Amino acid sequence: MPLDPEFLAYPMRRHGMDHERYKWVNFFERNPIxxxxxxxxxxxxxxxLEFFPLNPSGKPFKAPGSxxxxxxxxxxxxTRDYGNRVGVYRFLKLFTQLGVKASFAVNSEVAERYxxxxxxxxxxxxxxxxxGINMDxxxxxxxxxxxxxxxxxxxxxxxxxxxxxxxKGWLSPAxxxxxxxxxxxxxxxxxxxxxxxxxDLPYTMETKxxxxxxxxxxxxxxxxxxxxxxxxTEDSFIQQIKxxxxxxxxxxxxxxxxxxxxxxxxxxxGLPYRIGYLKEILSWLMQQPDxxxxxxxxxxxxxx
Amino acid sequence: xxADPKLYDYWPYKNRRKITWKNGARIAFWVAPNxxxxxxxxxxxxxxxxxxxxxxxxxxxxMRDYGNRVGHYRMMEAMDKYDVRGSISLSVALCQHHPEIxxxxxxxxxxFFSHGIYNTRYCxxxxxxxxxxxxxxxxxxxxxxxxQTIAGWLAPALTHTERTFxxxxxxxxxxxxDLFQDDQPxxxxxxxxxLISMPYSLxxxxxxxxxxxxxxxRHYGDMIKKQFDTLYEEGAESGTVxxxxxxxxxxxxPHRIKxxxxxxxxxxxxxxxxxxxxxxIADYYYENYFE
Numbered sequence: 345m346p347l348d349p350e351f352l353a354y355p356m357r358r359h360g361m362d363h364e365r366y367k368w369v370n371f372f373e374r375n376p377i378x379x380x381x382x383x384x385x386x387x388x389x390x391x392x393l394e395f396f397p398l399n400p401s402g403k404p405f406k407a408p409g410s411x412x413x414x415x416x417x418x419x420x421x422x423t424r425d426y427g428n429r430v431g432v433y434r435f436l437k438l439f440t441q442l443g444v445k446a447s448f449a450v451n452s453e454v455a456e457r458y459x460x461x462x463x464x465x466x467x468x469x470x471x472x473x474x475x476g477i478n479m480d481x482x483x484x485x486x487x488x489x490x491x492x493x494x495x496x497x498x499x500x501x502x503x504x505x506x507x508x509x510x511x512k513g514w515l516s517p518a519x520x521x522x523x524x525x526x527x528x529x530x531x532x533x534x535x536x537x538x539x540x541x542x543x544d545l546p547y548t549m550e551t552k553x554x555x556x557x558x559x560x561x562x563x564x565x566x567x568x569x570x571x572x573x574x575x576x577t578e579d580s581f582i583q584q585i586k587x588x589x590x591x592x593x594x595x596x597x598x599x600x601x602x603x604x605x606x607x608x609x610x611x612x613x614g615l616p617y618r619i620g621y622l623k624e625i626l627s628w629l630m631q632q633p634d635x636x637x638x639x640x641x642x643x644x645x646x647x648x
Numbered sequence: 649x650x651a652d653p654k655l656y657d658y659w660p661y662k663n664r665r666k667i668t669w670k671n672g673a674r675i676a677f678w679v680a681p682n683x684x685x686x687x688x689x690x691x692x693x694x695x696x697x698x699x700x701x702x703x704x705x706x707x708x709x710x711m712r713d714y715g716n717r718v719g720h721y722r723m724m725e726a727m728d729k730y731d732v733r734g735s736i737s738l739s740v741a742l743c744q745h746h747p748e749i750x751x752x753x754x755x756x757x758x759x760f761f762s763h764g765i766y767n768t769r770y771c772x773x774x775x776x777x778x779x780x781x782x783x784x785x786x787x788x789x790x791x792x793x794x795x796q797t798i799a800g801w802l803a804p805a806l807t808h809t810e811r812t813f814x815x816x817x818x819x820x821x822x823x824x825x826d827l828f829q830d831d832q833p834x835x836x837x838x839x840x841x842x843l844i845s846m847p848y849s850l851x852x853x854x855x856x857x858x859x860x861x862x863x864x865x866r867h868y869g870d871m872i873k874k875q876f877d878t879l880y881e882e883g884a885e886s887g888t889v890x891x892x893x894x895x896x897x898x899x900x901x902p903h904r905i906k907x908x909x910x911x912x913x914x915x916x917x918x919x920x921x922x923x924x925x926x927x928x929i930a931d932y933y934y935e936n937y938f939e
Contacts, residue, residue, distance in 0.1 A: 347693065354741065354765065356687065357741050357765075485704055519706065519707045520701055520705075522704070523703075542709075544718050563711065574862045583864075585903070587865065
């Protein structure tokens with residue numbers, strides 16, 4: 345029996361993308377931009393604060409970092425919680441020492457569980473963006489639109505209560521979206537999102553309620569990718585960040601300013617034996633005369 | 649299903665007939681950028697789900713889109729620097745989606761061969777008429793977009809049927825990149841026409857090195873150099889083929905491109921290297937060594 349004829353039909357075979365969210369463009373032909381600071385290299389540090397329930401449904405997939413063993417997996421539950429208790433305070437101390445301003449992408453359940461942590465982050469001048477409810481409440485194709493809208497509004501309301509701030513930024517748990525997510529985000533007042541890693545600079549995305557700025561937060565240069573998935577050494581992680589910086593800095597000579605996004609999980613880079621490496625690379629980055637440590641809210645300004 | 653597809657003869661890697669490449673070169677070197685289009689909402693093949701997550705898997709999709717939007721141009725610039733032309737393993741629908749990329753490659757006299765329509769459409773379960781349809785589509789699409797007649801084949805996402813090689817040979821495809829049994833070209837047994845396997849060196853493919861072996865960028869650069877050193881040495885006895893199969897969505901990232909560029913610098917600094925394309929290697933082989 346042959347394959348269903350649908351398999352040889354290509355309804356979206358046309359110029360540009362096979363969807364309507366954004367236009368196809370050659371990155372090197374985009375209008376050069378200048379950051380508000382006038383420095384050429386923006387450093388966006390994204391810190392996910394995640395709550396991994398001990399009893400995940402795993403639907404429709406387990407988020408990276410989720411429980412592994414049969415219930416009750418206290419091993420992974422507490423290893424993750426270490427990040428939100430200890431690792432994150434190592435980060436905060438380091439950021440203050442070095443003058444790094446970070447965007448903390450927070451599951452609303454983390455803010456509900458640890459209100460003092462949220463106060464400490466805000467007191468240090470960092471930004472809070474939404475990161476969904478928890479790491480087992482995902483956004484995905486097939487999720488009922490009303491259910492997803494409720495997940496988004498629940499998260500945002502909770503974070504606005506915790507922070508007493510308007511929440512404008514979003515990062516989906518596990519970078520997962522449904523076909524509706526960008527529309528639902530702008531309906532909920534979100535202005536920028538970090539889920540689509542298809543560019544090296546922010547760009548705008550069409551939604552039913554106006555434009556959403558997408559910040560392509562790198563999923564290749566992150567502690568989870570390099571350390572956890574690739575099993576590279578910390579020295580190699582540092583080398584790769586420096587190589588990335590050198591290449592992008594070279595491009596600023598011809599193409600305008602550039603962005604380095606660095607996602608760091610407190611339960612990964614906040615370990616005692618790793619924090620020194622983080623200090624080394626962040627110190628190096630902050631010593632480069634072109635570096636502008638910026639939060640997501642500042643990075644999206646040229647695109648709004 | 650067959651236990652042994654009997655695609656080719658066993659040739660021990662000793663005392664082989666001496667192959668000398670063009671201008672006396674002992675190694676034929678080609679680079680195979682895979683320029684692919686992955687769909688946001690492809691239909692599901694009964695034997696393989698296109699994405700790890702339910703559609704839309706925006707994480708996987710945007711990672712691939714990065715290759716066409718950003719990475720491709722970095723990869724092309726690095727190859728320009730060392731006068732290396734690409735032999736493109738092409739999702740032919742890219743001719744419709746991103747003709748600007750196609751034109752940039754045409755301008756550089758790069759070669760195009762077929763890698764299926766989309767890399768999210770698999771051949772598993774196709775009947776003969778359907779498989780013929782994608783082959784004919786590839787010939788027509790690439791001809792219209794580039795003026796070239798495709799000479800090579802790499803099945804989309806390496807998905808095959810038992811009849812794939814017979815069919816592509818019947819249509820006049822000269823070489824297949826789907827078989828990894830050797831570092832030299834070799835005739836493939838087909839019912840009609842002629843076909844050779846072109847070494848495509850899957851084990852030095854960036855996807856395999858980065859995402860299966862989990863190597864770092866600098867280590868990947870060193871691996872390419874070591875691959876070259878061995879094949880260059882052995883090529884003195886009988887000419888070898890070195891292919892670097894690439895994906896701009898991996899190698900085109902800022903932390904990776906330099907290591908690749910340095911490997912190109914290393915390879916092209918040697919004397920007896922024929923820097924060429926897959927179709928030129930195939931033509932030379934047919935003319936001088938095919939039996």
